[in-house]
Amino acid sequence: MNYAAIFKGRARALIMDFSSLxxxxxxxxxxxxxxxxxxxxxxxxxxVAVVNLDEGELGEKLVDILLAEDAYTFYLTTEEDGMKxxxxxxxQGMVIIRPDFTKKIMAEDIDSLVDVTVMSDTxxxxxxxxxxxxxxxxxxxxxxxxxxxxxxxDVDEKDIETFHEETTEVWNxxxxxxxxxxxxxxxxxxxxxxxxxxxxxxxxxxxxxFYLMLSGIWMCDYGSGHFxxxxxxxxxxxxFLFFVQSLPGLCITTIGMIPxxxxxxxxxxxxLILIAYIIYVIGASGMALVFxxxxxxLSNLVLVAPVVSMAASLMSGLLCKLxxxxxxxxxxxxxxxxxxxxxxxxxxxxxxxxxxxxxGWFAAGLLVSWVLSxxxxx
Amino acid sequence: MNPFSFLMYDIKRLFGHGKTAxxxxxxxxxxxxxFSTFLAPLLxxxxxxxxxCAFLNEDETDSVKTLMDLVVGAEIDEGAxxxxxxxxxxxxxxxxxxxxxxxxFYIPSNMYEGTMNGEMVDLDFYYSQAHAFEALIFYSTVDxxxxxxxxxxxxxxIAGAIALEHGVPKEEILRLWNEGxxxxxxxxxxxxxxxxxxxxxxxxxxxxxxxxxxxxxTLCSYCVSFPIIYLTNSxxxxxxxxxxxxxxxxxxxxxxxxxxxxxxxxxxxxxMYPVARVIRNIRFQFALSVLPAIILTAFVFSALGIxxxxxxxxxxxxxxxxxxxxxxxxxxxxLLSISPGLPKFxxxxxxxxxxxxxxxxxxxxxxxxxxxxxxxxxxxLFVAFLIFATLGFVFYMRxxxxx
Amino acid sequence: xxxxxxxxxxxGSFVAVNHLSLSLNTSETVVLLGPNGSGKSTLLGMLSxxxxxxxxxxxxxxxxxxxxxxxxxxAPQEIVLFEELTTMENLLSWSSLKGKAxxxxxxxxxxxxxxxxxxxxxxxxLSGGQRRRVNLAVALMGDYDxxxxxxxxxxxxxxxxxxxxxxxxxxxxxxxxxxxxxxxxTILLPLMDRxxxxxxxxxxx
Numbered sequence: 001m002n003y004a005a006i007f008k009g010r011a012r013a014l015i016m017d018f019s020s021l022x023x024x025x026x027x028x029x030x031x032x033x034x035x036x037x038x039x040x041x042x043x044x045x046x047x048v049a050v051v052n053l054d055e056g057e058l059g060e061k062l063v064d065i066l067l068a069e070d071a072y073t074f075y076l077t078t079e080e081d082g083m084k085x086x087x088x089x090x091x092q093g094m095v096i097i098r099p100d101f102t103k104k105i106m107a108e109d110i111d112s113l114v115d116v117t118v119m120s121d122t123x124x125x126x127x128x129x130x131x132x133x134x135x136x137x138x139x140x141x142x143x144x145x146x147x148x149x150x151x152x153x154d155v156d157e158k159d160i161e162t163f164h165e166e167t168t169e170v171w172n173x174x175x176x177x178x179x180x181x182x183x184x185x186x187x188x189x190x191x192x193x194x195x196x197x198x199x200x201x202x203x204x205x206x207x208x209x210f211y212l213m214l215s216g217i218w219m220c221d222y223g224s225g226h227f228x229x230x231x232x233x234x235x236x237x238x239x240f241l242f243f244v245q246s247l248p249g250l251c252i253t254t255i256g257m258i259p260x261x262x263x264x265x266x267x268x269x270x271x272l273i274l275i276a277y278i279i280y281v282i283g284a285s286g287m288a289l290v291f292x293x294x295x296x297x298l299s300n301l302v303l304v305a306p307v308v309s310m311a312a313s314l315m316s317g318l319l320c321k322l323x324x325x326x327x328x329x330x331x332x333x334x335x336x337x338x339x340x341x342x343x344x345x346x347x348x349x350x351x352x353x354x355x356x357x358x359x360g361w362f363a364a365g366l367l368v369s370w371v372l373s374x375x376x377x378x
Numbered sequence: 379m380n381p382f383s384f385l386m387y388d389i390k391r392l393f394g395h396g397k398t399a400x401x402x403x404x405x406x407x408x409x410x411x412x413f414s415t416f417l418a419p420l421l422x423x424x425x426x427x428x429x430x431c432a433f434l435n436e437d438e439t440d441s442v443k444t445l446m447d448l449v450v451g452a453e454i455d456e457g458a459x460x461x462x463x464x465x466x467x468x469x470x471x472x473x474x475x476x477x478x479x480x481x482x483f484y485i486p487s488n489m490y491e492g493t494m495n496g497e498m499v500d501l502d503f504y505y506s507q508a509h510a511f512e513a514l515i516f517y518s519t520v521d522x523x524x525x526x527x528x529x530x531x532x533x534x535x536i537a538g539a540i541a542l543e544h545g546v547p548k549e550e551i552l553r554l555w556n557e558g559x560x561x562x563x564x565x566x567x568x569x570x571x572x573x574x575x576x577x578x579x580x581x582x583x584x585x586x587x588x589x590x591x592x593x594x595x596t597l598c599s600y601c602v603s604f605p606i607i608y609l610t611n612s613x614x615x616x617x618x619x620x621x622x623x624x625x626x627x628x629x630x631x632x633x634x635x636x637x638x639x640x641x642x643x644x645x646x647x648x649x650m651y652p653v654a655r656v657i658r659n660i661r662f663q664f665a666l667s668v669l670p671a672i673i674l675t676a677f678v679f680s681a682l683g684i685x686x687x688x689x690x691x692x693x694x695x696x697x698x699x700x701x702x703x704x705x706x707x708x709x710x711x712x713l714l715s716i717s718p719g720l721p722k723f724x725x726x727x728x729x730x731x732x733x734x735x736x737x738x739x740x741x742x743x744x745x746x747x748x749x750x751x752x753x754x755x756x757x758x759l760f761v762a763f764l765i766f767a768t769l770g771f772v773f774y775m776r777x778x779x780x781x
Numbered sequence: 782x783x784x785x786x787x788x789x790x791x792x793g794s795f796v797a798v799n800h801l802s803l804s805l806n807t808s809e810t811v812v813l814l815g816p817n818g819s820g821k822s823t824l825l826g827m828l829s830x831x832x833x834x835x836x837x838x839x840x841x842x843x844x845x846x847x848x849x850x851x852x853x854x855x856a857p858q859e860i861v862l863f864e865e866l867t868t869m870e871n872l873l874s875w876s877s878l879k880g881k882a883x884x885x886x887x888x889x890x891x892x893x894x895x896x897x898x899x900x901x902x903x904x905x906x907l908s909g910g911q912r913r914r915v916n917l918a919v920a921l922m923g924d925y926d927x928x929x930x931x932x933x934x935x936x937x938x939x940x941x942x943x944x945x946x947x948x949x950x951x952x953x954x955x956x957x958x959x960x961x962x963x964x965x966x967t968i969l970l971p972l973m974d975r976x977x978x979x980x981x982x983x984x985x986x
Contacts, residue, residue: 002876002883009863009870013903017865019698023705030709087750089714089729089738110565112574119751120588120741122715128585129573134526136572137565141530144561145537148554154544166536170529176493177528179501179521184474214701218865230861233831234875234923235850298694299398299608302701303601307405314416322416 001236003244010218011248020215027207028256035200035263046122048072048093049082056102058139062114065135065171066095072128086119093118095132105143113140142167198345200264201257201273205280205341206313208253212281212288213305215249220301222369223293225376239366246285253281268347276344276354283337283358287312289365293372317342337361381630388634391609392642398605399642406598406650413594432470432482433461439490467502474506481505481513483520493531527566534558592741593711595650596733599675600704602646603683604697606639610687610774611696618778625779632684632774636767639680640673647672667752668743674756675736678763682732685770688777707733732762782806782842783828783853783927783958789836790823797823799982800837805958807926810949810972813962815979821962822858822931824979828960829855829929841927851877856920858931860912864905868896868915871904877923890918893948895940910937917945921952928952930961934968942968 015021050066052059066074074095077085085091096115098104104113113136118128142164149155149163213219221227222242231241257277261270287308295304313319316338322329333339340354393399435442462479464470470482484502492499501524505513537558538551546554613635618628683700690696710728713720720728728734739755742748783805790798798820805811805828815821826832828839830850841849862871872887891900894914899907904915913936921928928949934942946968949959953972963969978985 002873002879004879005870005873005876005883006863009866009874012870013865019694022702026705026709083750086748087754089734089751108561110568111571113572116573117748118585119738119748120585120592120745121738122585122589133569133572137526137569138529140565140572141533141562145533145558148558149537149540152541152544152546152550155540159540159544163536163540167533170532170536176497176532177489177499177501177524179503179517179524181517182502182504184471184504184506218863221861221864226857226859226861229831230857233829233850233855233857234877235847298697299604300401302604302697303398303401303405306597306601306704307409311408311412314412320416 001231001234001241003240006241007244007247010245011251014215014248014252017215020211023214024208024211024252024256027204027211028259031200031204031207031260032263034203035198035260035265045073046093047085047091048074048095048128049077049085049091050074051077051079051082051094051096053079053099054097054101055099056106058102058105058143059097061142062097062101062136062139065138066132068172069131069135071131086117089119089121092121093128105140108144110140138171198264198266200260201266201277201345202318202342204257204260205277205338206309206318208256208281209284209288209312209338210305210309211253212246212249212285213292213301213309216246216285216288216292217298217301218245219289219292219369220296220298222289222365223296223372223376225373228370228373238370239362242289242362242366246289250278250281250285254278266345268345273344276341276350279351279354279358280337280341283340283354283361286358286361286363286365287337290361290368293365293369312336313338335360381634384630384634385637388631388638389641392605392635392638398608402602402605402642403646403649405601406594406646407653409594409598410650410653413590430479431461432464432473432479434464434467434470434482435485436487437485437489438487442485442490471504474504477506481517493528499528527562530562530566531559534562588741588745589715589737591744592737593708595647595740596675596736597704597708598650599643599646599736600679600707600733602643603639603679603686604700606635606642606680606683607687607696607700608693610635610684611690611693614688614774614778615691615693623778625775628775628778631778632771635684636677636680636770639683640676643676643679644672647676667747668740671739671743671752671756671759674759674763675739678732678736678759678766681763681766681770684774685766688770688773691777704733707731710734711737730758732759735759735762783839783960784841785828785837785839787837788824788827788834788839790820790827790832791835796982798827798834801979801982801984802837803977803984805927805960807958808953808956809974810953810959811961811975811977812966812969812973813960813977813979814964814966815962816964819980820982821979825855825929825931825960825962826857829853831855831857852926854920854923854925854928856917856928856930856933858935860916862904862912862915862919865903867901867903868907869900871915871919872922875919875922882924883922886922886924890921890948893951894918894944910941913937914941914944921948925957927958927960930959932963933961934963934966939968945969946972 050063052063054060054062063076067076072093079096082091082094082096086094094117096117098113098115101113104111114132116129116132145167146160146163149160228238231238254274254277257274261273266273291304291308292301295301310319316333316336318338318341322333334353335357337354337357340350340357344350344354437443462473464473464482467484470484473479474482482502482504484504486499486501488497489499489501503517503520505517534555538555541551541554542548613631618631623631682703686696686700686703688696690699710731711734714725714728714734735755735758739752739759742751742755785804786802788798788801789796801824803811813821813824823832827834830839830841830846830853839845839849841852844852863874866874869887869891872890873883876883876886878886891897894917896911896914896918899911904912907915917930917933920930933945937945949969949972953959959972961969966973
């Protein structure tokens with residue numbers, strides 16, 4: 001076999017293959033975007049309709065407080081328009097201030113002051129109800145304070161006004177009670193490190209497996225009975241042949257990693273992460289070979305590629321943090337190349353383990369394709 | 379051939395098509411299994427998962443004690459979490475580090491005094507990496523409600539100062555303070571009632587979980603269109619084209635494929651739905667309203683599959699187009715879910731996309747049943763079905779009959 | 782000389798090749814005849830050293846193993862190509878020659894087998910007959926002493942057949958030994974030095 005010619009041909013084919021090239025381009029753009037935005041995303045622009053049905057005046061007060069919140073984009077509207085916005089998914093949630101809002105607060109009643117509707121359209125509503133409750137509580141408390149003050153005979157309207165002004169300042173200002181979070185069990189350096197989620201490079205690593213599989217229709221050949229036979233007939237070294245064939249894909253994914261890495265601005269040495277990534281994609285291409293040769297043809301591959309890349313990255317923690325199962329999975333997940341890349345991203349030792357696992361998957365890929373071709377020949 | 383045998387033959391071909399149909403029907407089970415073991419525990423904070431928390435209160439003031447007793451008691455009653463009192467800070471940190479609890483919450487001795495004097499008081503919240511996700515959600519919940527609590531105390535303080543200016547006797551003000559903070563505790567304890575539910579900590583429940591389940595359901599059912607695309611393409615581009623099938627028969631084949639495709643999608647649902655119920659006790663409600671949504675979805679994706687399969691000459695291009703459509707649809711739904719500040723036109727496009735409607739109709743029909751949204755999404759899906767089915771029919775007939 | 786002695790190949794209880802011995806000299810063309818399932822492909826597989834016999838030995842000029850394999854070009858019946866690569870890229874990729882020599886050989890085969898029109902086309906976009914020609918050419922990309930082909934004419938039109946005949950003539954003149962199986966070798970008959978008919982795993986003539 002003429003390996004140089006194989007590399008050249010495969011590289012040209014990959015660059016001319018716009019279908020799969022578009023996938024990696026979209027992936028790069030999305031991951032650069034994810035890397036850039038993760039630090040900034042403290043406030044959300046998710047629209048939430050606020051409907052004030054209150055017959056008294058306090059509803060307006062709550063509306064003012066809600067509109068001042070920057071965690072969500074609250075906007076005032078009518079009930080009908082609010083419903084419409086929800087139906088057309090122009091708003092992700094709705095807060096309806098009930099008609100008896102003022103009446104109930106005056107009676108020091110707190111039962112069912114507002115109605116909250118949240119559509120499950122997003123991940124962002126984890127604390128949503130908290131906001132509404134807290135803001136309604138503020139109105140309630142302020143009214144309560146005013147009533148208390150009015151009990152004193154010489155307190156006049158001006159004082160009440162001062163009270164409201166100062167209270168408003170309090171609502172907008174700091175609380176007296178602040179809860180300080182501490183992360184235990186790690187030294188202080190990694191504590192800071194953990195604050196960064198590195199979602200850009202993590203997702204890029206996860207999606208590059210997806211790309212490797214989609215652009216690896218040629219890998220399906222390895223599992224078909226005749227390919228390995230012919231290559232062996234040509235005195236080929238199968239491991240080297242596979243490496244040369246996958247090299248263009250490795251190069252493209254590695255080049256794509258660079259902008260993501262720059263955008264991510266990691267605290268680790270970027271060069272080290274790049275090395276970890278290269279080792280990872282070698283393992284990933286072995287993984288791709290396993291599943292491509294099992295899939296056998298494109299119509300299966302389009303099904304297998306999303307499922308496998310999702311599964312593998314989920315299990316290795318690249319997609320999101322791993323849940324804790326008494327540390328079992330911390331160990332079990334080490335058989336995935338992605339886990340070692342994850343470790344590298346967070347500054348944990350990775351080199352030897354990742355090389356071993358990558359080599360293991362590489363060998364597994366060859367083994368599976370060989371077994372398949374033997375089975376199919378018979 | 380009568381219409382029924384048209385259908386039976388087509389079902390036989392579609393289902394018997396090697397491992398593709400098998401893969402399409404059973405990969406959802408794998409996805410759901412993974413989802414339930416890896417993702418759901420992270421997303422289901424609030425309902426279902428319990429937050430265990432160690433707790434140390436060094437503030438001996440009666441009010442704080444009552445408050446904390448109430449908080450602890452209420453949480454345990456609710457079953458939302460378990461709270462374990464510890465004797466000192468060191469023990470608290472240790473149980474967190476050992477992974478016995480998710481977090482350790484520490485109230486210093488000066489909390490009441492300090493806040494009453496208008497000083498900033500820091501409470502400490504310890505958590506470990508292992509439980510970081512749920513602990514942080516818990517933290518942000520406690521932090522936001524405690525901050526309102528702190529602000530409330532400040533407000534009581536302002537009222538007290540105004541009263542003091544007006545020469546109100548000290549005992550009277552003290553009474554005001556005590557009463558005020560007492561009320562504050564009361565409202566804090568029942569804060570859930572404000573929106574008509576109960577409990578103290580009410581994070582967004584399982585909204586993220588619902589969203590994720592809906593996306594998975596949509597994605598899995600969409601995956602089924604790949605075998606439809608593949609088989610349709612090889613039918614119209616190779617078989618029918620070469621054999622010169624009469625138009626009437628071709629129409630029959632089209633509708634048989636549409637129906638058998640929809641049946642394949644429905645089968646996937648039939649496998650997926652019970653599995654989802656069993657493995658993660660996801661609380662589905664409104665099962666009846668899901669049914670029309672599932673059926674309509676099945677037809678939309680079947681029509682879409684036929685459309686992609688017959689619009690391109692080559693099977694590869696068809697599959698790629700289908701893959702792109704799915705890939706971009708998922709991306710855009712996720713994009714819309716995090717940043718609605720997209721360009722108007724783009725967000726409009728995403729909002730009317732059948733994929734978005736599908737995700738929304740599942741999360742809505744399975745968990746919430748918001749009628750207006752349901753009706754709108756059904757309408758969108760129906761329009762999408764009409765468009766894809768018509769386009770698919772036109773391309774199918776053109777490609778299949780030109781010999 | 783390729784020398785095969787007492788070759789046996791079994792698939793389960795079915796004996797595909799039963800104690801066959803044969804030899805192929807350089808500058809000699811041998812045709813292997815026989816109906817479907819008679820054991821032609823199995824025999825060619827063993828002679829080309831791509832599959833191992835259950836019994837018996839194959840030596841090439843007294844050598845065995847890798848060194849022996851280097852002397853044999855083998856064109857299987859199945860089409861095995863890099864589907865997304867072009868004709869030219871396939872020829873170069875499968876070549877055991879490197880650099881300039883590989884290119885010259887590729888150019889030679891392209892002109893001999895009349896593949897000029899589709900030298901830059903991806904092979905998955907070629908017609909059946911064109912793919913067969915590429916498949917054959919790929920096998921010949923190297924400096925071999927012996928050429929083994931499994932039904933080289935299958936699916937190839939008359940023009941293609943003539944091209945192949947001319948190519949084989951030249952190869953024979955260069956002193957290469959050629960062995961191929963065929964149902965109906967009319968076009969290639971003039972080349973033939975010897976004829977072997979096989980059925981049920983045994984030679985019948």
